[in-house]
Structure formats: structure tokens, C-alpha cells
Amino acid sequence: MNHCTSTIAKAxxxxxxxxxxxxxxxxxxxxxxxxxxxxxxxxAHERDFSNENPGDxxxxxxxxxxxxxxxFASRGLRIVRLPILWERLQPILGAGLDQAYTGRVLEQLxxxxxxxxxVVLDLHNHGRYRVSDRGRAHEFVLGEPQDGAQGLRSxxxxxxxxxxxSHVREHPALMAYGLMNEPHDMGRAxxxxxxxxxxxxxxxxxxxxxxxxxxxxxxxxxxxxQYNPESPWIEDPIGHTAYEAHLYFDRDGSGRYQLTFExxxxxxxxxxxxxxxxxxxxxxxxxxxxxxxxIGEFGVPWFERRWLPVLxxxxxxxxxxxxxxxxxxxxxxxxxxxxxxxxRNDQDVGPLAAILRAAPRQPLSGSLRVxxxxxxxxxxxxxxxx
Numbered sequence: 612m613n614h615c616t617s618t619i620a621k622a623x624x625x626x627x628x629x630x631x632x633x634x635x636x637x638x639x640x641x642x643x644x645x646x647x648x649x650x651x652x653x654x655a656h657e658r659d660f661s662n663e664n665p666g667d668x669x670x671x672x673x674x675x676x677x678x679x680x681x682x683f684a685s686r687g688l689r690i691v692r693l694p695i696l697w698e699r700l701q702p703i704l705g706a707g708l709d710q711a712y713t714g715r716v717l718e719q720l721x722x723x724x725x726x727x728x729x730v731v732l733d734l735h736n737h738g739r740y741r742v743s744d745r746g747r748a749h750e751f752v753l754g755e756p757q758d759g760a761q762g763l764r765s766x767x768x769x770x771x772x773x774x775x776x777s778h779v780r781e782h783p784a785l786m787a788y789g790l791m792n793e794p795h796d797m798g799r800a801x802x803x804x805x806x807x808x809x810x811x812x813x814x815x816x817x818x819x820x821x822x823x824x825x826x827x828x829x830x831x832x833x834x835x836x837q838y839n840p841e842s843p844w845i846e847d848p849i850g851h852t853a854y855e856a857h858l859y860f861d862r863d864g865s866g867r868y869q870l871t872f873e874x875x876x877x878x879x880x881x882x883x884x885x886x887x888x889x890x891x892x893x894x895x896x897x898x899x900x901x902x903x904x905x906i907g908e909f910g911v912p913w914f915e916r917r918w919l920p921v922l923x924x925x926x927x928x929x930x931x932x933x934x935x936x937x938x939x940x941x942x943x944x945x946x947x948x949x950x951x952x953x954x955r956n957d958q959d960v961g962p963l964a965a966i967l968r969a970a971p972r973q974p975l976s977g978s979l980r981v982x983x984x985x986x987x988x989x990x991x992x993x994x995x996x997x
Contacts, residue, residue, distance in 0.1 A: 647941065700771065
């Protein structure tokens with residue numbers, strides 16, 4: 612019995628309806644529902660955040676606790692998308708990785724392996740990198756030409772992933788690289804050309820890890836055809852690229868849910884079908900191109916049960932499309948954040964319960980008994996769509 616199979620066998624049932632493989636570099640991608648575990652990317656929207664002022668662990672940001680991953684693994688969610696930040700990983704572009712932050716990433720992978728989880732490392736930078744310029748934060752857009760300055764180039768992102776890959780690519784818990792979360796407002800930059808160059812650099816270095824490539828302009832599934840090419844744009848010689856879209860059910864698809872459910876329903880009598888309808892353009896695009904598609908983020912407010920039928924229809928559609936979908940979000944610092952999937956009063960919140968109903972467990976030998984982690988106070992939380 613190999614390491615990956617042994618770990619999974621110890622941990623209990625997988626919440627997967629497709630391929631329950633270990634997801635190695637030459638295997639088909641795992642298909643199922645998963646969970647984002649946020650916290651390591653918090654604090655990036657502070658005005659003074661930069662590569663020289665990345666914040667302190669436990670103060671401005673926090674990697675998920677072992678108990679948090681254990682809780683969601685015990686519920687069957689074993690696909691974990693882990694948001695991380697470029698500036699904390701690599702404080703100097705083109706130079707070595709930060710030892711402490713990289714060490715915490717490796718600790719997360721070790722914890723995931725123990726609980727039978729697979730991890731997508733999500734670079735949660737929105738197509739940007741913030742540097743300190745004489746004490747003030749300056750934001751560079753990836754691939755945007757600079758007049759007389761070096762700028763932020765595709766080679767920088769390739770360098771980051773090659774350096775990180777040298778530490779993680781052989782780890783049994785690694786599922787994929789999330790190349791860049793939600794690029795948007797890219798100016799004169801061409802995200803599609805940049806992402807293609809980065810994947811080609813990885814393959815040239817013989818890195819066979821699966822890569823999740825997000826769509827442009829917030830990666831919204833229902834606007835996929837508006838902001839992305841008519842056909843898949845990554846030239847991957849080994850075909851280990853999946854395309855990542857995000858899907859929220861509020862009017863603008865931002866995940867902020869600024870309108871009440873009643874207000875949403877008044878403006879859209881077909882609201883119950885909104886999730887499945889928004890998934891369809893992206894799903895059809897993937898089918899025509901013959902490529903895997905994934906939903907890297909989705910979610911509804913935990914306190915508003917009237918959103919649950921909308922979520923249910925989306926989950927059924929994702930299941931029919933055999934498309935991996937990763938819920939936003941678990942994590943220890945969410946507090947009262949509307950999309951938090953942390954347990955309350957030792958009970959699953961409604962959206963999590965809906966996900967568990969949509970994909971019944973496939974029993975494996977062994978069991979996992981853990982206590983639910985307590986919900987802690989919110990830190991410097993970021994929100995999807997920001």
C-alpha cells in the first residue's frame with residue numbers, strides 16, 4: 612500500500628463522485644466538492660501591505676489550524692484550496708522563498724496528507740504584486756508594460772512557481788498549482804498570454820503538476836465568454852491544465868450579497884435557477900474545448916436559508932457536469948463573515964450541510980474522530996471579489 616492510499620484509508624470516506632485517485636501528476640484529476648481554507652492571505656488589502664511589510668503570522672494573517680482541516684476532512688471535504696500570498700512567499704522578486712512562510716505551507720501539506728486531503732495551492736494575488744517604494748506600497752500589475760521600469764513580468768511568476776514547486780511537487784498531498792486567483796483590471800497586460808507563458812515554463816522545467824488557470828476579469832463563470840478567448844488558450848504539451856471559474860449567486864456575482872434575498876428575488880423571478888444557469892456557459896466552453904473545468908469558489912450566506920435551493924440546483928448541475936467545485940470558505944478568523952462555513956454551536960451551517968447532501972460519502976475503512984474547532988474572532992478578513 613503506497614503512502615497516499617494508506618493515508619486516505621486511515622481517514623474515512625471521501626466526498627467524491629468521480630475519480631478517487633491520489634491525483635498524482637500523471638493521473639486524472641480528482642473530481643468532487645472541496646473547501647477553501649482561508650487565512651494565510653489575510654491582510655493584503657491594508658494600505659501599507661507590501662513585500663517589505665507583509666504582516667506577522669497570528670496578527671495580520673493565520674494559516675488554518677490542524678483542527679480546522681480535521682473538521683472539514685471529518686465531514687468528507689478532502690479537496691482543500693489554500694490561498695497564499697506571493698509577497699509573503701517571495702519578498703524579493705526572482706530571489707529565494709521566505710523560509711518561515713514556505714515552511715508553513717509545507718506544514719499544511721503534511722496536515723492534509725495526515726487527514727487524507729488533497730491541496731490546491733492558490734496564489735491569491737489577483738494578478739498583482741505590491742512592493743515598497745521609499746516606504747510606500749506600490750502595486751504592479753502582472754504583465755503590464757512599464758515605461759522605463761522593470762515591471763512585473765511572466766518570468767517573475769514562472770520563477771515563483773518553479774521555486775515553490777521544487778519544495779512541494781513531490782508531496783503526496785499536492786493536487787494542483789492555482790496559478791493566480793481572480794486576475795482583473797489588468798490594463799495593457801494580456802493575462803492569457805502571461806498564463807500560457809508560465810505553464811510553458813513549468814513544462815520546460817519538466818514539472819508535470821496539474822495547474823488551475825483562472826479566467827480574466829474576476830474569473831466569473833457567467834461572464835467567461837465575454838472576457839476569455841473562444842477556445843482554451845494554454846498550450847500544455849502534457850494536458851495537465853484545468854480552467855478555473857468562480858461562481859456566486861448574488862446579482863453582480865461578486866460574493867458580497869449586498870442585497871437581501873427579497874430584493875434579489877424582486878429583480879429576478881428566475882433566481883432559483885441562477886446558479887445552474889451561470890455555470891452553463893463555462894461548462895459548455897470546457898466541453899467544446901475538451902478541457903477540465905473547475906469552480907474554485909462558490910458560496911451563499913450561512914444565515915439566509917432561502918439561498919439554499921439556489922445552491923442545491925448549482926450543486927446538482929456541477930455534479931452532472933462532473934466538475935470539481937470548491938466552497939468559499941472555511942478558516943479560523945471569519946467570525947460573522949456571511950460566507951463562513953465554520954461550524955456554529957458544534958453544528959454544520961446550512962450551506963455545508965447542502966454540500967454534504969449533494970455528494971454522499973463513499974465509505975472507506977477506518978474512521979476519523981475530531982472535535983469541531985471553535986469559531987474565533989475575525990482578523991483582517993478579505994472578501995471574495997475584492
